[in-house]
Amino acid sequence: MTSLFQRSTFAVAAAALTLAGMARADDHADAPIQYFINKFDGEAKYPADLEFYPYLNPEAPIYGEYISGVRGGFNDFNTLNGRGDDASGLGLLSDSLLGGVADELDTSYGILAETIQMPKDRSWVIYKLRDEARWANGTPVTADDVKFTFDFQIEKGWPGFKDAYAMLGSIEVLDGNRVKFSFTADNTDRNAPFTIGGEPIIPRYFWEDRDPQEIFLDTYPEGSGEYRIKEHKDEDYIVYERREDYWGNDFPWAKGSANFKTIRYRYYNDVTTLRNAIKVGEIDMRAENQMKAWVNDYKAEDIPAIAEGVLVKKEFDDNNIQNTQAMFFNLQREKFQDRRVREAIGLAFDFEFTNKQLFYGRYIRQNSHLENSQLEATGVATGRELEILQELDAKYPGQLPATVFGEQYSYPETDASGNNRDNLRAALNLFAEAGWTLEDGKLVDANGEQFALEIIDSSPDSERYILPWVENLERLGIAAEFRLLDTTQWIEKIRSRDFDMTDYVYRASYTPGTQMRYYWSSELAATPGSIAFHGYESEVLDDLIAQLTSADNREELNQVSKALDRVLTSEHLVVLEWYYNKSRMLYWDKFGTIDHSDDEDFLGGPTTGWWIDEALDITLDERRDAL
Incomplete structure (x- = not known):
């Protein structure tokens, strides 16, 4: 075996090659800068200057309150601890660096990230944040916030987070809006830049003095997302309101996607009361996952609203991969x-x-x-x-x-x-x-x-x-x-x-x-x-x-x-x-809808991009009372 300290020609040559390789890996100028990343180094379906996604309606109004029913209760606003009963909808508060689209399999586009830079071997990735990106308090989302998101949770958060990001070698803030993730030498996961890109980014100003293991309802967490928490009642409901000052309103992902002015999640003790809630109009929509209930509990002869089409009962084809x-x-x-x-x-x-x-x-x-x-x-x-x-x-x-x-x-x-x-x-x-x-x-x-x-x-x-x-x-x-x-x-x-x-x-x-x-x-x-x-x-x-x-x-x-x-x-x-290769939906006739059934590339849910139609909403109570 060659000694570790042996000064041979081969050792010197190997060291020189290693240093040269490191220099090339750190030479950011050689790596392409793109507005998207494709899992297999392919091209993007959509251009950088896209106005809106064609499966959404950019003219959809931001109007009305959407009410959803949830079985059970909640005791936590903290999604970082992996142990509380989290309130529904907390993902509405946050943005991620990247986001997928509903009609393209292998590509993600920048959300918080304006550009993505990485070498062909994917040994590192640099995300450059958009200058427009803002937290709910109006301050910029910075590279330091991105680094904090990962450092904080790896060091103090749910153990599963650390395991999920074991491929990370280092995180480096290059300047105010650029952050570099380098991967370990043994990492072979080509999806690592996507995994990082999909992680919700959290604000240092809110979290750095908090314990990520804490279960809390005493304060509302903040983020950079399209919604903020408006109010809640423990174990009863939580309401989110659309941020008029959302920094991304003029970008394609926000045009026609977050169309409800407020979203209310109401909690019910059991599924029976939840089913009754859709029948009497306490909630606006329900995806029914039990076939017996679908057949027996929502018969048109028993529910005039269904018979008259005021409460719509409809099956949508679901030809997607099954869970x-x-x-x-x-x-x-x-x-x-x-x-x-x-x-x-x-x-x-x-x-x-x-x-x-x-x-x-x-x-x-x-x-x-x-x-x-x-x-x-x-x-x-x-x-x-x-x-x-x-x-x-x-x-x-x-x-x-x-x-x-x-x-x-x-x-x-x-x-x-x-x-x-x-x-x-x-x-x-x-x-x-x-x-x-x-x-x-x-x-x-x-x-x-x-x-x-x-x-x-x-x-x-x-x-x-x-x-x-x-x-x-x-x-x-x-x-x-x-x-x-x-x-x-x-x-x-x-x-x-x-x-x-x-x-x-x-x-x-x-x-x-x-x-x-x-x-x-x-x-x-x-x-x-x-x-x-x-x-x-x-x-x-x-x-x-x-x-x-x-x-x-x-x-x-x-x-x-x-x-x-x-x-x-x-x-x-x-x-x-x-x-079951269909989605079973019940919803009150207050929505503007989009039919995705003829789009062979569409992989989203049947209600993607729906909005509340003001005229239908205003007359809904009158139409219900007339039944």
Whole structure:
């Protein structure tokens, strides 16, 4: 081995090359300056001088109060601590450096940032702030505020924040409105500039003398966003008002997007009172997520307002990628370590029976973590996807399930009768292979200890579909039970990982690299309080996530995503549930609307860009009273 102190020609040459490389990396003049960044170094859809986004109405008035209903309560205005029950809408207070648009997948444009500069290797990025950017108190948003946002939360905030930004090597204020983020030498995440760019920037003047771990309602936080908090009543409501002096009013993202003069979130104890609130006009709009309620609780023959079109009941097509709605295992518990056990528990869930009895046969079984997209695995892996899986199999012998090389797993269908014999028989066989036997009606291990399983949730609606599942688990000899907890108890159970199984939703993305790191990386799985609360650690998943974040073209990202999806489903890390390819909306006839259905590129929600029509709003009470 060469001595560390050996003065050889090779060492001197290597040092010279290193210094030269450092000089080039620090030579900002060589790196392009743009008004956008594209994940794959492509071009932007929209020009720098864009007036407004075509899926919005720039003539939409800023008028009226929009009232939204929320189940539960709130006890915190602090989004930095990761532990309070945050008030709804706090994101309205803040801007970020970058923002995406609703009809373009891989590009973000500057919001607080006027320009973005970075070298081809993405080893650093410089954001230059807009001169116009202002906090709610009228003072400029500065590079120091940006640096403070990250330093403050990394040092004192929620632990998950520090983990999320582990790729940061340094943050440097270059001048009053330029800040440079340099990444660690081992960072391969091409999405890092996007991740930083999407973080809400907070004002030093408000936060520097506060404890970011504090739960508080005694003062209103401020930001640079389009809204400020106007008033609130603890556990009852919170009202935001549109800032007339919002610094970004003349920029395209603000023209036709934040159209309500005030936004009020009203809180209700349970979902029943929330459903009644839309019927009687206490709230303006509701997205109904329960099929039974959609079919039975809003019948035109029972509600004259719906019959006359004053309260609109409408389904909008939703052809976007679907979120992962699933029952999650606590994979730090020994009893769930064998994937055959996990698969067997999944077989006890009779989706077809549940769909027929509770959902009127309208839901679709979910068989993918990236359902309804070009990212989901289908059939047998071929081409580049197969190459990726083969490379992983060689690199991590014995860690990949053999099933990844066969037909993509899908849950076996039942006849919907409720007699799930074939699947339960298959489940018992899997348990037997894993060392569990059925004795005197009890599923026991080699020590005679019965398999016990507790499912927890905080939604009363979940009881309807979980209890039949529990009954099937009991038929397998499992000591199964369901516990309904209040929201605070449930959150604490999840954060402390004191549970067996629970219902949860992971949000889906067409560019899932950084997101999958939050959900499935070993680093965050080992971090208490993180969103990777399942606790599953896997070198294979870490490798796939690294490939996702380093993919330099869309096709490579798609193929890696398919391989990841195939591994996730083959490992049976969750029991996937269902999705519905429509959005179910109820809203009072007071809105000016935009029809996005003919825009093939549009990926936003159906009510994106809506506003309150003054004429409709003024006559709404009269039209309701006339029913």
